[in-house]
Amino acid sequence: MSVAIENFVKAIYKNDKQDGNDTKPGNIAKKLGISNAAATDMAKSLANKNLINYEKYKALELTEEGEKLALKVIRKHRLWEAFLHKTFDMSLHEIHKEAELLEHETSDFLADKISTYLGNPKFDPHGDPIPNANGEITTKDTSITLSKTKEGNAYIISRLMSDDKEFFDFCAIHGLKYGNTVIVEKQFVKNKMTQISINNNTILLNEDFTKIIYVNEKK
Amino acid sequence: MSVAIENFVKAIYKNDKQDGNDTKPGNIAKKLGISNAAATDMAKSLANKNLINYEKYKALELTEEGEKLALKVIRKHRLWEAFLHKTFDMSLHEIHKEAELLEHETSDFLADKISTYLGNPKFDPHGDPIPNANGEITTKDTSITLSKTKEGNAYIISRLMSDDKEFFDFCAIHGLKYGNTVIVEKQFVKNKMTQISINNNTILLNEDFTKIIYVNEKK
DNA sequence: AAAAATATTTAAGGATACTTAAATTTTAAT
DNA sequence: ATTAAAATTTAAGTATCCTTAAATATTTTT
Structure with a gap:
């Protein structure tokens, strides 16, 4: 196609x-x-x-066929992201840009090679699920957006759902990274802002960002 | 482009x-x-x-500009070949097929990453020279084709110049690989065939193959 | 040097993936 | 329930990269 x-x-x-x-x-x-x-x-x-x-x-x-095709492309995209991040230590924004191009010129054979090499990961560096070779994808996602978290709790970042360079640059600067821990200090409900603490720094995020950062409660 | x-x-x-x-x-x-x-x-x-x-x-x-573009594409092709061969242990034919697609969707930035990762190699797994980021390519090639070798001498394979799957399969089966040693046992000048010994096996190659296998004399 | 063979170019046209502008349908507002 | 606004579709047209068939130029043969 x-x-x-x-x-x-x-x-x-x-x-x-x-x-x-x-x-x-x-x-x-x-x-x-x-x-x-x-x-x-x-x-x-x-x-x-x-x-x-x-x-x-x-x-x-x-259609079923159409969804299969979409999942194949998404699989290749996310495998490339995971691979480029690990192998060349490229930023979240860079891996997205490159994967956006490579995804269309990658054989199923090569995709499987990359997957095997990485140990068949289930998530890419943004926390997005990687469909397997049969097009099965992990959708049962128990994570919530930062906008819905409770004051005083600690959370682990599970997903940064964006394609935007500025957002990724912001995340990189402040340590907002897949797997890292944040503490929710205050929810400004009326103003739709969230105050968090990460790496002993306090930052205030508006809704644009708290709606695309997914987390799981830390136990 | x-x-x-x-x-x-x-x-x-x-x-x-x-x-x-x-x-x-x-x-x-x-x-x-x-x-x-x-x-x-x-x-x-x-x-x-x-x-x-x-x-x-x-x-x-x-034109100068056209040659620059060609060398850029060739650089990306051969870097991918070297990379895929090393990282995923893919065959000479497979790496060619994949590189043929990936070469057009690879940024200069990514090409340089791959090159650095590989230690800026000067040759790909076929023995073809890899242009550097400035489009400079190693052309001074002292190697000769197998068809021009002398009986009794030993040679090191320096290049397998082909895109053909059957040829690569043949090479793989018989150990004809970049860096391996062959001994030229007999030149059948009239019939344009060359009898070589490799890995203690004797094989007879016709001109189709001896003209695309390049070697350097072993000292 | 002319005829025959071969290669290149021109002409006309097709598929894909777009564009803008106009017409139509749906959705939202009063 | 009309009207106004917004979205979708149709229509007409463009650029790219290809095709086949016919015309033209070049090269080879004799």
Whole structure:
């Protein structure tokens, strides 16, 4: 499948299963940086290939085949991220950029080699789950966003759900990293801000960030 | 630049500097598996982009810029080959296939990371020279093809110049590998065959193979 | 040097993945 | 329930990279 098609099914999958956005053409178009008209065109074309179900004016739905393709691409993306992070010590933003390109030119054979080499990891360095070779993905996620944590508790960062360089740079500077511990000092409910302590520093995060940082309570 | 363009300049470079074929559109078309007409079209388009000099009915010539691009792609290809061979122990044929895809989606930044990781190697597992980040390539090659060796002498394999799976499979089976030693037992000049000994086995190679296996005399 | 063979170019056209602008449908507001 | 706003679709068109078939130029043979 072409790069455009792979990115299209990936965008549908992510909107649907991850970001909780709807999957109408306009939303997919925005995510991919193409016009609405182009998204409608692609939707028809993918329906012909039996990758999605398309009804005019309705949200786009992946078929079983379409979801399989999306999961394959996501698998390759996240395996590359894990690999580049480990092998070349590249930043969260860098690995995302490179993986975004490599994912489309990676054979299933090579993906399996990378996976084996890494010990078949279940999560990438952002904490995103890596589908296995059969397209099975760990979805049972008990973690919550920082915005929903309780004052006084300690949490372990489980996921940094973003593609944004500024966010990753911020995280790198302040030690917000997969596996690290944060203490929630105060929830400013009205202002939708959260005050946390990490590495003995206090920082105040607004909703933009507390909604994409996932954590598990530390016991 | 697009995949098609990168492959086009690469094909010109290889025909010209490596395989000693001429670089008229027809020859490039054959190498790339496209029609002659498509090659002519591309030639005009690349000339517009100042990647080649194009005169009707003449051989295609890379401009300085075009050669730079070709060397960049070749660098990425050969770095990937070296990397995949070392890290995942993949065969000569497999690394070629994968590198053929990855080469177009690899940033200069990542290429340099791979190079550093490998200790900035000058040759890939086929013995092909790897251009450095400035596009400089080791061309002073003192090696000769097996077809030109002398009876009774011992040689070290320095290069297996091919993209062909059958050839690589043959090499793998018989221990014909970069760095290994062969003894030339007999040259059948008339029949253009060469009898060699490797790992205490005697094998007889015809010209198809002796012209793409390069060696250096062992002292 | 002319004829035959070969290679290259031109011409016309197709598929893919986009664009903008206009028309249509859906959704939200009053 | 209309109307206004927003989103989606259709229509027309573009760029890239390919195709086959026909025209033209070059090269080889005699």
